[in-house]
Amino acid sequence: MEEYPKTMQEFQDSFTTEDGCREYLLRLRWPEGFRCPRYGNSQAWQTGRMLFRCTECDLETSLTAGTLFQDTRKPLRLWFQAMWYVTNQKQGVNALGLQRLLGLGSYRTAWAWLHKLRRAMVRPGRDRLPGTVEVDETFIGGPRPGKRGRGAEGKGRCWSSWRRRRRARGSVVSACGR
Numbered sequence: 001m002e003e004y005p006k007t008m009q010e011f012q013d014s015f016t017t018e019d020g021c022r023e024y025l026l027r028l029r030w031p032e033g034f035r036c037p038r039y040g041n042s043q044a045w046q047t048g049r050m051l052f053r054c055t056e057c058d059l060e061t062s063l064t065a066g067t068l069f070q071d072t073r074k075p076l077r078l079w080f081q082a083m084w085y086v087t088n089q090k091q092g093v094n095a096l097g098l099q100r101l102l103g104l105g106s107y108r109t110a111w112a113w114l115h116k117l118r119r120a121m122v123r124p125g126r127d128r129l130p131g132t133v134e135v136d137e138t139f140i141g142g143p144r145p146g147k148r149g150r151g152a153e154g155k156g157r158c159w160s161s162w163r164r165r166r167r168a169r170g171s172v173v174s175a176c177g178r
Protein backbone atom coordinates (compact mmCIF):
# COMPACT_ATOMS: atom_id res chain seq x y z
CA MET A 1 0.00 0.00 0.00
CA GLU A 2 1.47 3.26 -1.00
CA GLU A 3 1.78 6.04 1.49
CA TYR A 4 -0.70 8.76 1.69
CA PRO A 5 1.09 12.07 0.95
CA LYS A 6 2.72 13.77 3.88
CA THR A 7 2.95 17.27 2.56
CA MET A 8 0.51 19.62 0.97
CA GLN A 9 2.65 19.60 -2.14
CA GLU A 10 2.58 15.83 -2.46
CA PHE A 11 -1.10 15.92 -1.81
CA GLN A 12 -1.69 18.43 -4.56
CA ASP A 13 0.44 16.48 -6.99
CA SER A 14 -1.56 13.35 -6.39
CA PHE A 15 -5.09 14.55 -5.93
CA THR A 16 -5.77 17.64 -7.93
CA THR A 17 -7.40 15.70 -10.69
CA GLU A 18 -10.43 13.48 -10.56
CA ASP A 19 -8.46 10.75 -12.31
CA GLY A 20 -5.74 10.91 -9.69
CA CYS A 21 -8.26 10.40 -6.92
CA ARG A 22 -9.99 7.60 -8.72
CA GLU A 23 -6.71 5.84 -9.42
CA TYR A 24 -5.90 6.05 -5.75
CA LEU A 25 -9.21 4.52 -4.76
CA LEU A 26 -8.76 1.81 -7.36
CA ARG A 27 -5.39 0.87 -5.93
CA LEU A 28 -6.81 0.81 -2.42
CA ARG A 29 -9.73 -1.32 -3.34
CA TRP A 30 -8.03 -3.68 -5.73
CA PRO A 31 -4.28 -3.54 -5.17
CA GLU A 32 -3.77 -6.37 -7.66
CA GLY A 33 -6.37 -5.24 -10.11
CA PHE A 34 -10.11 -5.74 -10.23
CA ARG A 35 -11.56 -8.66 -8.29
CA CYS A 36 -15.19 -9.51 -8.51
CA PRO A 37 -16.49 -9.70 -4.94
CA ARG A 38 -18.54 -12.75 -5.83
CA TYR A 39 -16.15 -15.24 -7.41
CA GLY A 40 -12.93 -13.31 -7.63
CA ASN A 41 -12.88 -13.04 -11.39
CA SER A 42 -10.35 -10.45 -12.47
CA GLN A 43 -11.94 -9.23 -15.70
CA ALA A 44 -14.45 -6.42 -15.79
CA TRP A 45 -15.98 -3.93 -18.13
CA GLN A 46 -16.00 -0.39 -16.94
CA THR A 47 -19.61 0.61 -17.32
CA GLY A 48 -19.53 4.00 -15.68
CA ARG A 49 -17.25 6.47 -14.05
CA MET A 50 -17.12 4.33 -10.93
CA LEU A 51 -18.81 1.16 -12.10
CA PHE A 52 -17.31 -2.16 -13.07
CA ARG A 53 -19.19 -5.15 -14.37
CA CYS A 54 -17.72 -8.58 -13.96
CA THR A 55 -17.29 -10.30 -17.33
CA GLU A 56 -18.02 -13.63 -15.71
CA CYS A 57 -21.12 -13.17 -13.56
CA ASP A 58 -22.30 -9.68 -14.57
CA LEU A 59 -22.20 -8.40 -11.02
CA GLU A 60 -21.79 -4.67 -11.07
CA THR A 61 -19.45 -3.25 -8.47
CA SER A 62 -19.11 0.40 -7.67
CA LEU A 63 -15.71 1.62 -6.77
CA THR A 64 -17.22 3.84 -4.13
CA ALA A 65 -19.81 1.44 -2.72
CA GLY A 66 -19.61 1.34 1.03
CA THR A 67 -17.28 4.32 1.16
CA LEU A 68 -17.74 7.88 2.25
CA PHE A 69 -18.12 8.86 -1.37
CA GLN A 70 -20.93 6.52 -2.18
CA ASP A 71 -23.67 8.32 -4.11
CA THR A 72 -21.88 11.61 -3.94
CA ARG A 73 -22.39 14.05 -6.77
CA LYS A 74 -19.40 16.11 -5.85
CA PRO A 75 -15.99 15.41 -7.33
CA LEU A 76 -13.77 13.00 -5.41
CA ARG A 77 -11.17 15.72 -5.55
CA LEU A 78 -13.25 17.81 -3.16
CA TRP A 79 -13.66 14.92 -0.79
CA PHE A 80 -9.95 14.30 -0.76
CA GLN A 81 -9.34 17.95 0.00
CA ALA A 82 -11.85 17.77 2.81
CA MET A 83 -10.08 14.73 4.26
CA TRP A 84 -6.79 16.51 4.03
CA TYR A 85 -8.22 19.52 5.83
CA VAL A 86 -9.81 17.50 8.57
CA THR A 87 -6.73 15.42 9.25
CA ASN A 88 -4.12 18.15 8.98
CA GLN A 89 -5.61 21.18 10.62
CA LYS A 90 -3.83 21.63 13.90
CA GLN A 91 -6.16 24.32 15.12
CA GLY A 92 -9.21 22.20 14.76
CA VAL A 93 -11.73 22.28 11.99
CA ASN A 94 -15.13 23.71 11.49
CA ALA A 95 -17.78 23.70 8.85
CA LEU A 96 -17.24 27.31 7.87
CA GLY A 97 -13.54 26.66 7.30
CA LEU A 98 -14.35 23.64 5.19
CA GLN A 99 -16.95 25.53 3.22
CA ARG A 100 -14.45 28.27 2.42
CA LEU A 101 -11.66 25.90 1.56
CA LEU A 102 -13.73 23.90 -0.88
CA GLY A 103 -15.87 26.74 -2.12
CA LEU A 104 -18.97 24.79 -1.23
CA GLY A 105 -22.18 26.63 -1.96
CA SER A 106 -23.85 25.81 1.29
CA TYR A 107 -22.83 25.76 4.89
CA ARG A 108 -25.19 22.87 5.39
CA THR A 109 -23.26 20.70 2.94
CA ALA A 110 -19.98 21.59 4.62
CA TRP A 111 -21.44 20.72 7.98
CA ALA A 112 -22.75 17.38 6.72
CA TRP A 113 -19.39 16.53 5.19
CA LEU A 114 -17.55 17.38 8.35
CA HIS A 115 -19.89 15.19 10.28
CA LYS A 116 -19.39 12.30 7.91
CA LEU A 117 -15.64 12.66 8.00
CA ARG A 118 -15.56 12.80 11.77
CA ARG A 119 -17.71 9.73 12.07
CA ALA A 120 -15.33 7.93 9.76
CA MET A 121 -12.42 8.91 11.96
CA VAL A 122 -13.64 7.66 15.30
CA ARG A 123 -10.82 5.19 15.68
CA PRO A 124 -8.50 6.36 18.40
CA GLY A 125 -4.94 7.27 17.59
CA ARG A 126 -5.77 8.12 14.03
CA ASP A 127 -4.71 11.64 13.48
CA ARG A 128 -3.57 11.41 9.91
CA LEU A 129 -5.23 10.14 6.83
CA PRO A 130 -2.82 7.32 5.96
CA GLY A 131 -3.81 5.08 8.79
CA THR A 132 -7.41 5.63 8.07
CA VAL A 133 -7.30 5.49 4.34
CA GLU A 134 -5.09 2.48 3.91
CA VAL A 135 -7.63 0.00 5.13
CA ASP A 136 -10.95 0.24 3.49
CA GLU A 137 -12.65 -0.81 6.67
CA THR A 138 -11.91 2.52 8.25
CA PHE A 139 -11.89 5.78 6.41
CA ILE A 140 -12.67 4.81 2.90
CA GLY A 141 -15.04 2.02 3.60
CA GLY A 142 -15.48 3.06 7.14
CA PRO A 143 -18.19 2.65 9.65
CA ARG A 144 -21.37 3.68 8.03
CA PRO A 145 -23.80 4.73 10.66
CA GLY A 146 -27.04 5.81 9.17
CA LYS A 147 -26.34 4.10 5.88
CA ARG A 148 -28.10 0.89 6.58
CA GLY A 149 -30.76 1.75 4.08
CA ARG A 150 -28.25 2.02 1.27
CA GLY A 151 -26.50 -1.13 2.34
CA ALA A 152 -29.80 -2.88 2.12
CA GLU A 153 -30.29 -1.55 -1.40
CA GLY A 154 -26.92 -2.93 -2.34
CA LYS A 155 -27.94 -6.30 -1.07
CA GLY A 156 -31.12 -6.04 -3.04
CA ARG A 157 -29.16 -5.50 -6.23
CA CYS A 158 -26.92 -8.45 -5.53
CA TRP A 159 -29.87 -10.57 -4.79
CA SER A 160 -31.61 -9.77 -8.02
CA SER A 161 -28.56 -10.48 -10.12
CA TRP A 162 -28.12 -13.71 -8.22
CA ARG A 163 -31.63 -14.68 -9.18
CA ARG A 164 -31.12 -13.64 -12.77
CA ARG A 165 -28.06 -15.78 -12.98
CA ARG A 166 -29.78 -18.69 -11.42
CA ARG A 167 -32.61 -18.48 -13.90
CA ALA A 168 -30.25 -18.10 -16.77
CA ARG A 169 -27.96 -20.96 -15.94
CA GLY A 170 -30.10 -23.12 -13.73
CA SER A 171 -27.32 -23.44 -11.22
CA VAL A 172 -27.17 -22.57 -7.57
CA VAL A 173 -24.65 -19.94 -6.72
CA SER A 174 -23.58 -18.55 -3.42
CA ALA A 175 -25.02 -15.34 -2.12
CA CYS A 176 -23.37 -12.14 -3.05
CA GLY A 177 -20.40 -11.22 -0.88
CA ARG A 178 -19.76 -7.55 -0.66
Ligand SMILES: [Zn+2]
Pocket (backbone or CB within 6 Å): 036, 037, 038, 039, 040, 041, 054, 055, 056, 057, 058, 059
Ligand atom coordinates in the same frame (compact mmCIF):
# COMPACT_ATOMS: atom_id res chain seq x y z
ZN1 LIG B 1 -18.18 -11.94 -10.94
